[in-house]
Amino acid sequence: MSAPEVPRVERVSGTGIPVRGNDIDTDQIIPARYLKAVTFEGLGQFAFFDQRFDGDTPLEHPFNDERFEGASVLAVNANFGCGSSREHAPQSLLRWGIDAIVGESFAEIFAGNCLGLGIPAVTVDRDQAVALQEWIDDHPDGEITVDVAAETVSYGDREVEATVDDAQRRALVEGEWDTTALMRANQNAVEDVARSLPYVDLA
């Protein structure tokens, strides 16, 4: 079977949803008990679950707020996605409906997981992140565009400079984020490297 066609993600547009706070870890994004499954299916409903519910009682949380229903651009603060490497975290956000994340900074493994899923995770400075969150609060139906190629985030009458990691920009814009296919094409070179390593005994 050939590799699936890889879509390009030059820009993402949609309404926003703010989740505030530094150091939001992946245990908060998806509690460990929802990792007890052999697929990622159905994870969307459990995004931020413990912040959203106390038993059966819904708590105040943007992901419970009907104003933000249908949002696709998540606005966060610093070191978002720190902690556990669980890809279940971005998978749950994606399955909830998030197609792009704008924040002050991202933990590395989380950002890498987003790249693997084709979710742009772009950074802006602290004041810009806060301003975007405030704007979303005031304009829950307002459209935000995350332009990966141009490295900008636009909303209302504002256009803000954003930083997109080099590899992420090239991968998303050129539609080459299917690293399995890219790397499989180099199998001979891989064998050469393996052979050159003193600890690899190739059959």
Add this chain to the structure above:
Amino acid sequence: MSEGTLYDKVWDAHRVTELPTGQDQLFVGLHLIHEVTSPQAFGMLEERGFDVAYPERTHATVDHIVPTADQSRPFRDEQAERMMRELEENVREAGIEFSHPGTGDQGIVHVIGPEQGLTQPGMTIVCGDSHTSTHGAFGALAFGIGTSQIRDVLATGCVAMEKKRVRKIDVTGELGEGVTAKDVVLTIIRELGTDGGVGHVYEYAGEAIEAMGMEGRMSICNMSIEGGARAGYVNPDETTYDWLRETDAFREEPERFEERQPYWESVRSEPDASYDDVVEIDGSAIEPTVTWGTTPGQGIGITEPVPDPAAMDDGEREVAERAQTHMRVTPGETMQGYEIDVAFLGSCTNARLPDLRAAAEIARGREVHPDVRAMVVPGSQRVKAAAEREGLDEVFEQAGFEWRGAGCSMCLGMNEDQLVGDEACASSSNRNFVGRQGSKQGRTVLMSPEMVAAAAVTGAVTDVRELGVPAR
């Protein structure tokens, strides 16, 4: 740009090519897998009709969901049983070696790799687990990956990565009495921040690191990720080689050891290597350290007061206020006397033999406080067996600790070992995130194994030095 460091050398030796994304394609020397993050990757592989490219460079174990009380099959927890079966089927089909509970070699993935000699200097090591950084203690380049990357590694034997900057962390001086590797790494994270290491790999060096055994170095490299660094390493030296000689990989084959050693020596950072930056930490100034908050960066020396959020920057202040409300701690007070309900001695950070020995020294002849439930969860079946040969199980059980089977257990609350309600836990694990130990009202205080034992017997966070200083 760094030059001449272990990181540069190991990277270059494993670099296959530059990908159109600008990332480098790196060959993976060892791929460790476990039951939680691998099944979806095997599923993706099957969907695309790919086989596992290097089953012989892949090794599996089960740790996250495995029960630590009754491990008989089927597991009581149906979901856990299902995940176990899926892993069994995947490794059987692919021909991957599996350290399952029946082998006596099962354990936390970051404990079994080093103890079996799978982990070696100069290797690239990946695993779908953020604490893969642990293996850097051997001078390997080891990092956690997500499930889509696991798919890449299974299908190609390679991972796509961008090269990072290298920060050398020089821990100078001699550690004080009762001060362990855990206290050092909590101090590093406190000083450099939970995101201080983003974009960096940490090279741990200096007198205090060189004086440490492999287990201590593993505890430090383990928590690199808590400081934002995806990988951390220590240059291999005689301490490393002494460990390796005794592992399955080389015990029977000393000539293989001799063959590999020149490569291990060759990857050490050059004396004149250049680093992107260098940070010095005075090891002699570190106290036994505990966390007061809900991130691993919120740590203090045991005699120091909990900091006042009013004196912090905006972002930090908000995080600190939230943490202090959750933990119910007051600025200006020390953590000494903070009452606990649970004592957890376990995890990939601190559940190796010297950790259990040090804690047992504190527990010996004492009793667990009547209001505390205390458990010891050895890092692997081998650690458990070795501890039992020394009679440590009896020491713990006589003191009133539960003596469990090997697994991740209460570090992340995926099996039955969880906090209940707002219980406070003295924990030798690595994350004090809200909800991490299975209850979202639960309160976790991170500390060294001997400090956990001290808290277990006194019922509150205690300066272990008041009870005696265990030999390390």
